[in-house]
Amino acid sequence: MTRSAGSPGSAGRKITEKLSADVLKASTGRDWEAWFALLDAWGATARTHTQIARHLTDDLAVDGWYAQSITVGYEQERGLRAVGQSSRGDWQTSGNRTVEAPVERCEAAFTDPGVRRRWLPGSEFSLRTHRAGKTLSADYAGGRLSVRFTPKGEAKTQVSLAHTKLADARAVAAYKTFWKERLAVLKTLLEK
Template structure:
């Protein structure tokens, strides 16, 4: 696990009410559950297991909620800050829903931005397009700024969520600058 972040409650405030509504537990109750498990001394996977054991089984996507609750707890106790992964690096993402299929969305990205050789001063590597049964991808590395994945995920028959995620930033200082950059590129489609 990464070195603890500066102390203090750095949990994104908007997560707590959603967690409370979805699970029927107050944030104070969640903190008690984690304290009883000595969660500040265990890794992310174990914290997520503690959360999963306390998430109601009838909740839609209980594993997803357990991950989010674990991350909120880690932020709350200063084990990580918003945007930080369990490895200690930072990530940022942005997305947009478009009225097209997944392959058209990737084609639109490539037509608009596929020839861009640098992003915010970081050289882009050769892209690596790929496709699975569920998603289409356009991936590339950024010299000194991690890896970027553009993914197109169908949302119904005639819409797609086109997402850009960037993993491997050394610190969180430029997260909002990167988010604005990716949002601007998505908005241009």
């Protein structure tokens, strides 16, 4: 969600990449401004990410996913972290694509160097861990790549990836675009 230039404290900065105020309110009973006011009154700027999220789940009965989204949005709005920055201070981006192909073919696009070269440029991919049919991690482009394969039927798979340990916000922006393009190429390749 991006605030309009006329809203309080905005200067057009991005609050969160995931939820609009309307979706947040429909799902949690409060919009961003109400959550921010509640967390400010609780003293959240002096708390850790874990403490804020735990307060939302344990004390305010917010679902875990929404609690994380609210916590990240709050931290970004209050300048405790930038968009793309984790609570530990490192930089990361993510992407996903649903592909009309079974898990095994999607997985091979990462584990088979010949297939990987057809959609992912560069030779700096180094496999670290691999749980067949589920996940893998690799060193890639100076960062760490974590990939999850979620079957959506016999011949359909959601490929979700996180690229962590990036250098800075500029790298986050560049890799966000990069992974959107690369996952589109992967989809085209595997759906032939």
